[in-house]
Amino acid sequence: MTEPTSPKPNIYLIGLSGTGKTRSGRRVAELLGWPFVEMDGVIEDRAGKSIPRIFEDNGEEYFRNLETEILEEVAKRGGRIVSTGGGVPIRISNRETMKSSGLIVRLCASPEVIHQRLVSAATQRGRTLRPLLGDDVPIEKLRNMLDEREEAYASATVSVDTEHKSHDEVALAIAEAWLASGFPESND
Numbered sequence: 044m045t046e047p048t049s050p051k052p053n054i055y056l057i058g059l060s061g062t063g064k065t066r067s068g069r070r071v072a073e074l075l076g077w078p079f080v081e082m083d084g085v086i087e088d089r090a091g092k093s094i095p096r097i098f099e100d101n102g103e104e105y106f107r108n109l110e111t112e113i114l115e116e117v118a119k120r121g122g123r124i125v126s127t128g129g130g131v132p133i134r135i136s137n138r139e140t141m142k143s144s145g146l147i148v149r150l151c152a153s154p155e156v157i158h159q160r161l162v163s164a165a166t167q168r169g170r171t172l173r174p175l176l177g178d179d180v181p182i183e184k185l186r187n188m189l190d191e192r193e194e195a196y197a198s199a200t201v202s203v204d205t206e207h208k209s210h211d212e213v214a215l216a217i218a219e220a221w222l223a224s225g226f227p228e229s230n231d
Contacts, residue, residue, distance in 0.1 A: 049121070050118070050120055050144070051121040051122035052121060052122070052144060052146060052226045053117065053121055053122065053125050053141075053145035053146075054077075054124050054148060054217065055145055055148065056124070056126050056150055056217070057127050057129075057131065057147060057149050057150070057195075057198075058150040059151075059188060059189060059192070059196075060129045060161060061156075061157035061158075061160040061161040062150035062151055062152050062205050063150050063152075063160075063205045063210060064126040065081050067210045067214050067217065068124050068125075068126040069210075070213070071124050071213075071214035071217045071218055072123075073214075074215070074218050075218060075221070077122055077123055077124050078122070078123045079124045079126070080123050080124070080126065081126045082110065082113055082114065082117070082125065082126060082128050082131065083126075086106070086128070089113070090109065107130065107133075107134065110127075110131050111134060111136065111137055111140075114127070115140055118140050118141070118144035118145070119144075121144065124217075127141075129188075129192075132147075132196060132198060132199075133192060133195050138195065141198075142198070142200075145226070146200055146201065146221060146224045146226055147198060147201075148199060148200070148201045148202075148203060148217050149197075149199030149202040150205050150213065151196070151202055151204055151206075152204065152206040153206060154182055154185040154186045155182065157185055158185055161185075200220075201220040201224075
């Protein structure tokens with residue numbers, strides 16, 4: 044009788060909105076040949092509505108519970124690049140789930156660069172996807188949010204500064220962190 048095998052480890056990308064988790068995550072998934080999971084998209088599919096609408100109709104607690112549920116499902120599957128929502132690491136249980144099932148990589152940039160990226164993205168989309176920041180994404184709110192979440196984001200094994208890097212450069216840095224982590228031999 045063979046023992047059940049654990050799922051392959053995941054690579055979890057954490058950080059505030061605007062640090063490049065989704066775009067860089069897609070690139071590192073292509074680089075490593077792994078499936079990519081964008082948690083906010085999964086949440087919207089599962090709920091049948093946009094994240095701002097979930098906050099409006101059901102509240103933040105409901106949304107955070109959906110995040111936790113989906114994170115636990117992804118952790119059990121393994122072998123994925125996971126772009127988490129900016130608030131996923133706030134819950135200690137979520138940090139423990141990620142730590143026990145993969146490598147946590149924090150993507151970071153200065154509040155000024157994040158602000159510029161978010162304003163540009165909101166203009167391109169014509170709407171915000173970040174209900175806690177609002178449509179105008181005030182820079183002071185970004186600074187406060189970064190300060191409030193510092194402990195949660197500091198749980199990452201590795202940090203990658205995305206400020207002056209292309210998504211390809213960030214993806215390469217993530218792949219290099221993966222190779223240096225000691226996890227790869229369990230992902231063959």
